[in-house]
Amino acid sequence: MAIKVKFWGVRGSVPCPGPATVRYGGNTSCIEIRFPELDNRLLIIDAGSGLRELGNYMMAHDFKRGALNTSIFLTHTHWDHIMGFPFFVPIYVPGNRLTVYGPVSYEQDTLRGIVGGQLTYRYFPVREAELAAEIDYVELKEGRMDLGDGITMVTRYLNHPVLCLGYRIEFRGKVLCTAYDTEPYRNLFITDPADPSYDQEMAREGEEVAAEQNQLLTEFFRGADLLIHDTQYTEAEFMPAKLGWGHSTFEHALAVAAQAKVKRLALFHHDPERSDEQLDQLAARFGGQREGMEVFCAREGEELSL
Numbered sequence: 001m002a003i004k005v006k007f008w009g010v011r012g013s014v015p016c017p018g019p020a021t022v023r024y025g026g027n028t029s030c031i032e033i034r035f036p037e038l039d040n041r042l043l044i045i046d047a048g049s050g051l052r053e054l055g056n057y058m059m060a061h062d063f064k065r066g067a068l069n070t071s072i073f074l075t076h077t078h079w080d081h082i083m084g085f086p087f088f089v090p091i092y093v094p095g096n097r098l099t100v101y102g103p104v105s106y107e108q109d110t111l112r113g114i115v116g117g118q119l120t121y122r123y124f125p126v127r128e129a130e131l132a133a134e135i136d137y138v139e140l141k142e143g144r145m146d147l148g149d150g151i152t153m154v155t156r157y158l159n160h161p162v163l164c165l166g167y168r169i170e171f172r173g174k175v176l177c178t179a180y181d182t183e184p185y186r187n188l189f190i191t192d193p194a195d196p197s198y199d200q201e202m203a204r205e206g207e208e209v210a211a212e213q214n215q216l217l218t219e220f221f222r223g224a225d226l227l228i229h230d231t232q233y234t235e236a237e238f239m240p241a242k243l244g245w246g247h248s249t250f251e252h253a254l255a256v257a258a259q260a261k262v263k264r265l266a267l268f269h270h271d272p273e274r275s276d277e278q279l280d281q282l283a284a285r286f287g288g289q290r291e292g293m294e295v296f297c298a299r300e301g302e303e304l305s306l
């Protein structure tokens, strides 16, 4: 086994604990990625509320073997993806080292300001400057990074209201991709010939650009052993109420994953309104074996091997 994946948070938007979400879990995005052949090297994707429990696990298990040296890769800085950071116990322990990677949308912002800025007296009893661990912040753009030990990280912008990165991690022939939060690219020009502002040339160009962007993302996922994809809505819920919110549908995720010849597809970033029963129904409708891939609704606590 080259890569081990564990879901610590699978929800979008806001934590939703309670009796209706016990089985799929109520924490927001946090994924643990281990490389058992590399002395159990650990990467984390996203610092949603699931990060709290992962931090506790790391202190109880990994810390026994010495100070921690960990990286968190943020897909983006929306609150549901960073809110677990102040509750990540390793940042309070001297000797631990942490590097936080992520995209920053606005020039006047810094990653330290956005993520560490949650730790100010305005919101929290501890300030970022008081954290005992050594923490570095690295702003990421699109590109390819060598993470050492033979691990390659490729990043690609997704379609979301702020800069948001999809990750592609490659190690010893295995590939793991993440694509959330993201909405399918659409033609931004008026496509209705009856509309007075309709311009045939612009409509055609818009169509081409959207198709090209969607195709580039499909190539980014090409052949992945596991793709973790945003499926906050169904197509019926999406159109037109949620258009432009930056999320995908089950139908869209299935189509791109099949086109990219992905082996396993994890349906992820579940809407906080969905109960366990509703997710069971969605899993029955969209999951299982289809077009040569295994499709399932991601569940908190679930572990996978690639």
Ligand SMILES: [Zn+2]
Pocket: 012, 013, 078, 080, 081, 181, 269
């Ligand atoms: Zn989100």
Ligand SMILES: [Zn+2]
Pocket: 076, 078, 160, 181, 246
């Ligand atoms: Zn978001």
